[in-house]
Amino acid sequence: MTAPSVAERSAPDTDVPPILSVRELWKVFGPKAESVVGSSLSRKELKEQSGCVAAVRDVSFEVRRGEVFVVMGLSGSGKSTLVRCLTRLIEPTAGEILLDGEDVRKADERRLRELRRHRMAMVFQHFGLLPHRCVLDNVAFGLEIRGVAKQDRYARAREVVGLVGLNGFENSYPDQLSGGMQQRVGLARALAADPEVLLFDEPFSALDPLIRREMQNEVIRLHQEVGKTMIFITHDLSEALKLGDRILIMRDGEVVQVGTPDQVVGAPADDYVRDFVSDVPRSHVLTLRWVMRPPQPGEPLDGPELGPDVVIRDAVHAVLSAERPVRVTDGGQLLGVVTSAEILEVIAGKAEG
Amino acid sequence: MTALSATRGVAARLPARRYLIALALAVWAAGWALLRGHDTFALGGAELTPLHGALNEAMDAVDDSRNSNPLFLYFINYIRLFIDQAVTAVQALISQPALGRPVPVLGWLGVTGLATAVALLYGNRKVALLTAAGFLSFGALGLWQESMDTLALTLTAVALSLAVGIPLGIWAGLSDRFNRLVTPVLDFMQTMPTFVYLAPLTLFFLIGPASATVATMIYAIPPAIRITAHGIRQVSSDTLEAGTSLGATPAQALRHVRLPMAKQTIIVGVNQTIMAALSMATIAALIDAPGLGQTVLKALQTLDVGTAFNAGLAIVIMAVVLDRVTSAASRRVEVQRRAGRLRTTRGRRLEVAGVLGVAGVLAYLSYTYVWAAEFPVAANAGPYVRRAADAASQWVQDSLVAYTDAVKNLLTNQFLNRLEALLTGTPWWLVTIVAVVLALLVGSVRAALVTAAGLLLLVLLGLWQDSMVTLASTIVATVLVMLLGVVAGVWIGRSDRADTVLRPVLDAGQTMPAFVYLVPILGLFGATRFTAIIAAVVFAAPVAIKLVAEGIRGVSPTTVEAATSAGASTWQLISKVQLPMARSAVTLAASQGLIYVLSMVVVGGLVGAGALGYDVVAGFSQHQLRGKGLAAGLAIVVLGIVLDRVMRAATQRADVAAHGGPHHK
């Protein structure tokens, strides 16, 4: 099958300037880290030769305003390091990080604190709550350290506590809450400052599956309600596919592929990614665009009409019950046709690339 | 590390290390038989070597320069004045006549009221009651003023120690560099036997409260620094990172994240500091610090068991009260957090105001009226306690004399005398050679070098013979400590029941100032070397037992279960699984036990141990023996370093043999 180009898939967004753009970012742990930048040795060879670990190597990507950008990779692939480099919780070794055009790496201490206080906030895997403060004080913490008056910060904190569904727990202490509730506090704390970008480092991996699903839905709801840009780290592919507008896949510190969920599943960049996505039910992710074919001569072209971005799973019923090939159209223009043959091929899972 | 691998090489080439050790011991025994009494450097109690004379003169020179040397004029004398003033101020408040009146500012009623109020506000009702009862008992034992003197000295030293220790601890918690810098200094301060630095201190700060306070601070600051640093360090990096990601400045992270999260640990540090200070404040009686320690010391010197017991009891009560109040305070932090906010701020304020109000009224009464200022004489039960203790001690001595003598004679004749004869009777060079060879065989090249240097230093100090006598007692005491430690430690480590019953006893044992132990043991065994050894064992055993028990408990339950399911008997389980796996805890217990035993050497000198302990004690009281006392103090330190090094090297070697690499904990 033919892979549609990125431009085609996400045409509506491209004219908006990116809120965050990362260029050729490196983070090397170890002695003489600078000298390793630009090296093309593999991580293992580097470790043996110089004793350095290149946790992030030559990573470039752009995040658009309002999108949920997921970074995915196996344990040790450098995701946490990458996301911490964005606010310089870990100091990058080389590269550029532009937030709305401003180079984060050039910011001095003061400016950096401003950025952290107002523009980017982070949610952590292990919550990082202050055990000696009640929920309300935890949520208000960010506002407190930037000097917001008591009354105002409590007002704002109450508002956010309500937003994440923790009403009634304002005066509880973290150790009196379940894991899921604690992460809601973490989320509220990040939201309280009303930042432009929210960073999540595997926020739900410490939670059990049911709660995790609930929290994922919560993030989707919040995204719809407050419309923040989100950068979301995970090692869980289904989470990535569920939340991500676009997904960046990392391996050994390097970018392997950046694309929409259907691009990643439909056109994996290499065997690593292919392996990764092999268990995904393709019909849940791929859209009709991925399976349609040009109409054959003599084929009747008066069947039902569907859009190219309809997920196959949702089209199954319409296609299988139609007598004639289903036409895939975009703005009245015929892109191709889909019949039960193509659909069944995907569902049976034998079609590859 | 190279030394280690070198010895490993030696050990590999000489497989029969065990036979070599036996050979060295045989050479020693033969040497003793042939050369007994040659080159043994015997030195009488009042005899001096030229070095001791030189030390005396040097000390006199320091004394003379007190009012001319700029170091004294512009630095040390100011510190002394400042500390003296501070102690005197607190004494004026609670213990000594002040403001031209025959009584201190606050009498017994006021002090008891204030102490109880503090216990109530920072602890709970139970410890408040305990505090009130404790303070009243000071009066009832007829020791109000002495107790308040001890309290004044302790509190001043604690305040100064915390003022120095907590900031340094925070610094050490924040900076790895500073931490690396202070750790060896603290190690040194803590391993140095406490009595050793008393005499040199008096040289700089004169005899009296200033020296006593500084000595107490030297002893009490290390736990304050260490525990504070530990508290700051253990704050989870996740939480800190969260703070930073919200834009907290380093100062804000310290104030809002690190300090609150370390608060409970820091209060534990305060508790340790207070207990250390109380212990040292009583010991400082040796350099004329006022208070209960004086009473005990004088009684010990005249073998007046009744008086010593009475004052010892007051010290114990003070230790218990201070320990319970600060422990309750540290738990309170936790309890409050768990329960959410117990009360509103307003409620708490009302409570504080009420309690302080009542205490204030009591204080005013005690300032104004004699009956509230001076503890009523009619309530003085001290003489009864003294007489009862005397009678009890007499009865015990009379009726148990058969048993105590049997134990005493067995240990003295079978072990102590033989070891002492061997150590003191052999020529010094033979002892040194054998010791170095043994250090090499059981330890490492480095341990052998330290041993050689240390023993030669003992010769140079002119205290060879005395050192060997003390060494014999120390070895016997340490062996006894380890026997007790392993037996009781295994028992406590394996049985929850034993743990609940014995742990409070051990805890109490550890909080008691060293002096207190002497009193009942003196009552039992009279003034001999043996009394000193038993006192040292009693002092050192709790820490050893606790460490062994921790080690046994630390053995993973799965391993124990696996061994049990494989059919191991209890004895096999202990000897083949639990003890070997707890080996690092056992060796730690041995080296800690040794340090505790050594720190009792001087106390032993008070009750007939002779040798180095006596030299130090005599140095306090007799001017011409000052130099020798100083040298004896040094000799104790040298002995401690040598024994500690050899023991550590031996452990390391055992670990290497067992695991093929140094044991990491």
Ligand SMILES: Nc1ncnc2c1ncn2[C@@H]1O[C@H](COP(=O)(O)OP(=O)(O)OP(=O)(O)O)[C@@H](O)[C@H]1O
């Ligand atoms: N402070 C550090 N010093 C040295 N190496 C580090 C440091 N932090 C991370 N690394 C290394 O960098 C690599 C990437 O680590 P990172 O924590 O970013 O991975 P990750 O993708 O977040 O993994 P996980 O899913 O387990 O969280 C790893 O090989 C790790 O060992």
Ligand SMILES: [Mg+2]
């Ligand atoms: Mg990670």
